[in-house]
Amino acid sequence: MDIKKNKIIEVAEQLFAQFGFFKTTMEDIAKKAHMAKSSVYYYFKSKEDIFAEVIRQDTFLFQQKLEIAVAAADTPEAKIRAYVTTRMTHLQDLSKFYLTLTDEYLDHYFFVEEVRKNFYEYENRVLKNLLLDGQEQKYFDVDDITVISRMISIAIKGLEYPLFVDKNGYDPVQESNDMLDVIFKGIEKR
Amino acid sequence: MDIKKNKIIEVAEQLFAQFGFFKTTMEDIAKKAHMAKSSVYYYFKSKEDIFAEVIRQDTFLFQQKLEIAVAAADTPEAKIRAYVTTRMTHLQDLSKFYLTLTDEYLDHYFFVEEVRKNFYEYENRVLKNLLLDGQEQKYFDVDDITVISRMISIAIKGLEYPLFVDKNGYDPVQESNDMLDVIFKGIEKR
DNA sequence: CTTTCGACCGAAATACGGTATTGGTCGAAA
DNA sequence: TTTCGACCAATACCGTATTTCGGTCGAAAG
Numbered sequence: 102m103d104i105k106k107n108k109i110i111e112v113a114e115q116l117f118a119q120f121g122f123f124k125t126t127m128e129d130i131a132k133k134a135h136m137a138k139s140s141v142y143y144y145f146k147s148k149e150d151i152f153a154e155v156i157r158q159d160t161f162l163f164q165q166k167l168e169i170a171v172a173a174a175d176t177p178e179a180k181i182r183a184y185v186t187t188r189m190t191h192l193q194d195l196s197k198f199y200l201t202l203t204d205e206y207l208d209h210y211f212f213v214e215e216v217r218k219n220f221y222e223y224e225n226r227v228l229k230n231l232l233l234d235g236q237e238q239k240y241f242d243v244d245d246i247t248v249i250s251r252m253i254s255i256a257i258k259g260l261e262y263p264l265f266v267d268k269n270g271y272d273p274v275q276e277s278n279d280m281l282d283v284i285f286k287g288i289e290k291r
Numbered sequence: 292m293d294i295k296k297n298k299i300i301e302v303a304e305q306l307f308a309q310f311g312f313f314k315t316t317m318e319d320i321a322k323k324a325h326m327a328k329s330s331v332y333y334y335f336k337s338k339e340d341i342f343a344e345v346i347r348q349d350t351f352l353f354q355q356k357l358e359i360a361v362a363a364a365d366t367p368e369a370k371i372r373a374y375v376t377t378r379m380t381h382l383q384d385l386s387k388f389y390l391t392l393t394d395e396y397l398d399h400y401f402f403v404e405e406v407r408k409n410f411y412e413y414e415n416r417v418l419k420n421l422l423l424d425g426q427e428q429k430y431f432d433v434d435d436i437t438v439i440s441r442m443i444s445i446a447i448k449g450l451e452y453p454l455f456v457d458k459n460g461y462d463p464v465q466e467s468n469d470m471l472d473v474i475f476k477g478i479e480k481r
Numbered sequence: 482c483t484t485t486c487g488a489c490c491g492a493a494a495t496a497c498g499g500t501a502t503t504g505g506t507c508g509a510a511a
Numbered sequence: 512t513t514t515c516g517a518c519c520a521a522t523a524c525c526g527t528a529t530t531t532c533g534g535t536c537g538a539a540a541g
Contacts, residue, residue, distance in 0.1 A: 147504080332535080482541105490534085502522085502523070505520095509516095510515085
């Protein structure tokens with residue numbers, strides 16, 4: 102039954118967010134879902150499986166959010182700005198909620214490594230397409246789109262760090278837009 | 292006697308590079324410097340003291356190297372490129388030598404935190420000055436130098452990561468110059 | 482007076498062994 | 512098809528005994 106499976110995912114998400122992957126036991130999940138541990142194993146073959154599914158859903162929602170934001174903007178520049186600021190604010194929210202996950206991040210990076218890699222590839226694809234659009238619409242002037250999109254990724258990634266460390270008084274939208282100002286306009290006199 | 296003090300620093304540097312801060316004992320340092328542990332304490336008041344001195348010397352040499360590279364370039368743009376590429380190649384060398392240090396980096400970050408912060412401030416100062424020069428010589432066109440220099444720092448920092456992880460087949464000079472192309476010229480059509 | 486050293490200290494890391502948890506399995510029953 | 516209690520092997524955890532390590536001290540050598 103799908104409703105039970107969703108119940109498990111639902112409670113697991115809460116537990117993972119609150120306690121992290123390791124401190125959450127299968128017993129906890131089972132109890133919160135009102136069933137025996139073995140029953141959980143009827144629906145999922147392992148704890149990692151549940152985690153993977155939770156992440157899969159979260160990622161899907163995240164990407165949906167990004168696509169809506171991008172679609173709502175009209176010029177290529179606005180689309181890229183929308184992408185980046187949406188991305189940053191979402192990550193900021195995540196960092197508040199998933200705080201144990203970021204602490205543990207070294208332990209189970211086998212997992213998260215892959216998710217990160219996938220997201221990085223996704224981001225690269227999106228940026229490339231947006232650059233290509235901008236190129237075709239004569240908004241941008243770049244020769245190697247692959248290189249440029251990687252550079253933008255890297256620059257954005259640099260803005261991530263304070264989200265998980267400094268925490269207070271950091272405005273990701275402001276910082277992102279400053280960064281994008283540089284990337285769009287450059288600093289050379291025209 | 293200064294010659295003994297230098298001997299200690301010399302052997303300590305080797306040991307720290309090879310084994311890291313924690314795995315290196317005062318006993319090790321003393322033995323390698325051919326004296327008793329207490330004698331080391333005659334010259335330095337603590338292990339951290341020795342470490343600080345090692346770092347101080349390395350940093351000094353690093354900054355000297357940077358200044359020479361910058362002075363050798365003529366235009367503001369060339370100076371910034373010289374700064375960045377020198378910085379990246381030096382860090383690449385460091386990452387090979389100090390490999391244990393980067394692994395341990397989470398443990399003794401009390402220490403390294405400060406060094407990093409100092410270097411970050413130094414870098415910011417240098418970049419600001421170079422930007423200001425470029426501004427005055429009408430090479431650059433930026434309104435808020437503080438913001439711009441921070442953005443450049445962040446972008447460069449993003450390039451650092453692969454040095455300590457991917458390791459193989461990463462060309463920091465190439466990547467740096469690609470990044471600087473974006474920063475100087477921007478991607479908008481002119 | 483400078484320098485070296487062996488002996489020593491307290492705190493913290495480590496080793497260890499026994500116990501409790503935990504992820505996962507299985508077969509029975511509903 | 513779904514649920515569950517009983518069970519297993521591996522590992523986490525916990526208290527303790529032991530070692531290691533950073534740092535001190537006083538004596539002695541030069």
